[in-house]
Amino acid sequence: MTDNSYNEIIELLCDRLSSLADSEVSITAETNLISELSIDSVKLLNLIMEIEDAFDISIPINALADVQTVHELASLISKIKSAS
Amino acid sequence: MNLLEKLDAAAAARKAMLPEGVGAFGIPIEEVYTATEARIGNRRVLLLGTNNYLGLTFSPECIQAAHKALDEEGTGTTGSRMANGSYHGHRALEREFADFYGCGSGIVFTTGYQANLGTISGLVGRGDTVLIDGDSHASIFDGCILSGAEIIRFKHNDMADMEKRLRRLGDRTETTLIIVEGIYSMLGDQAPLADIVELKNKYRCTLLLDEAHSLGVLGETGQGLVEKTGLQKEVDFITGTFSKSLCSIGGFCVSNHPQLDQLRYVSHPYIFTASPSPATIASTRAALQLLREGSHLRKQLWENCTQLYNRLAEIGYQLGPEPGPVIAAILDSPKQALQIWQRLLEKNIYVNLILPPAAPDGKSLVRCSVNAAHTTEQMTYVGDSFAKLYHEVLQS
Numbered sequence: 001m002t003d004n005s006y007n008e009i010i011e012l013l014c015d016r017l018s019s020l021a022d023s024e025v026s027i028t029a030e031t032n033l034i035s036e037l038s039i040d041s042v043k044l045l046n047l048i049m050e051i052e053d054a055f056d057i058s059i060p061i062n063a064l065a066d067v068q069t070v071h072e073l074a075s076l077i078s079k080i081k082s083a084s
Numbered sequence: 085m086n087l088l089e090k091l092d093a094a095a096a097a098r099k100a101m102l103p104e105g106v107g108a109f110g111i112p113i114e115e116v117y118t119a120t121e122a123r124i125g126n127r128r129v130l131l132l133g134t135n136n137y138l139g140l141t142f143s144p145e146c147i148q149a150a151h152k153a154l155d156e157e158g159t160g161t162t163g164s165r166m167a168n169g170s171y172h173g174h175r176a177l178e179r180e181f182a183d184f185y186g187c188g189s190g191i192v193f194t195t196g197y198q199a200n201l202g203t204i205s206g207l208v209g210r211g212d213t214v215l216i217d218g219d220s221h222a223s224i225f226d227g228c229i230l231s232g233a234e235i236i237r238f239k240h241n242d243m244a245d246m247e248k249r250l251r252r253l254g255d256r257t258e259t260t261l262i263i264v265e266g267i268y269s270m271l272g273d274q275a276p277l278a279d280i281v282e283l284k285n286k287y288r289c290t291l292l293l294d295e296a297h298s299l300g301v302l303g304e305t306g307q308g309l310v311e312k313t314g315l316q317k318e319v320d321f322i323t324g325t326f327s328k329s330l331c332s333i334g335g336f337c338v339s340n341h342p343q344l345d346q347l348r349y350v351s352h353p354y355i356f357t358a359s360p361s362p363a364t365i366a367s368t369r370a371a372l373q374l375l376r377e378g379s380h381l382r383k384q385l386w387e388n389c390t391q392l393y394n395r396l397a398e399i400g401y402q403l404g405p406e407p408g409p410v411i412a413a414i415l416d417s418p419k420q421a422l423q424i425w426q427r428l429l430e431k432n433i434y435v436n437l438i439l440p441p442a443a444p445d446g447k448s449l450v451r452c453s454v455n456a457a458h459t460t461e462q463m464t465y466v467g468d469s470f471a472k473l474y475h476e477v478l479q480s
Contacts (some may be wrong), residue, residue: 040440040441040446041441042440042441042445042446043446045218045237049239053248056252057252058236058249058252060174060213060234060235060252061230061235061236061237062229062234062434063234075301084254
């Protein structure tokens, strides 16, 4: 994984999450997707599908169980992307 | 937050959605009169919230068969087939299902939920992939989780999205199980099976079709979507439930792959559970016979489905894309759905209320399940009631 691709993913995630989140929370890599952002599961799944298309990957649903923060989601995407 | 506080939080979330005293989920049914009527509280209600598609719950043949089995074989088997043995009825019903689908073999499970859990977790495991529809039933999802396989979801009935995900899997498609449903339980729409089979063959995957809601409903003899589309030879595994058109409880899997029998030795949901009771098996066998011969029941069911679907569409309700025994009015908010559900109950009509996150895309549903025993007059009354509520609730 290159630092650039990770940063690119973080940037995209923060951008998309800020447009979906109800609150005015400033989104960083350490932001908790569930407890800090008021994003319901439907919106989150739609976001995942959008991200999947942006990077031409499929994220297994079971891998998402371990994801809590923006950083963890970005790392997962990066890992899948580099394996594909 | 400790374990019990987590449950308190879940209860609070539920209460926030449903006002105190509104028992929309798990509503107490005091007495059941017929396949279409029951008593809820002090009301004699019209049942449109069951999956009794062929209306066979009070069929004399099924009741008689169950009585006979109770008298002759007792109330239960008291254990699993692996440990305690398989009764004649279990083996006979498996042969009858295999024969019905023209398959080499069949396995009976104790519930429909376990049929999916047991089949999926027996077929795939760690290192394999399951590709499932976004609107899949919880039994499919839970079976996938139990299996340990990677779960990839494609957009509901979207073949372009499905192919995109197959392409991304590369050479892993050969260890991929695609799982789709004949009729989806939320909106009542059917899977585009011909397109799915084409992709399955192109990418050399294995295909499992769950006919839970389509068994008895689709196809000349009621096999389901597989018969309606003539694709029996293209589907690797078919699962289904006894708890809808067959009016009992249990589930099955049939296949032409001889390896199906091996599931009996690797599938925990099959091995570690008590087998279906003799009465359950006997009534299911009788119901399967009636289902196979029940083209008149399917004709009546489809007349009822079409009548109600067309009426609700004409009124202006947003519905699923095609008529079927599951007809869901799609509402924008839980409040609207709850109001319509409550007002229907006041008019002595019982339907299902489905709120987010159970309903797709964050919508709320008021879902009707139509059956062959409903009369034209009953369908007209339901349509008229929905029409009044459309004006009173949605246009007020």
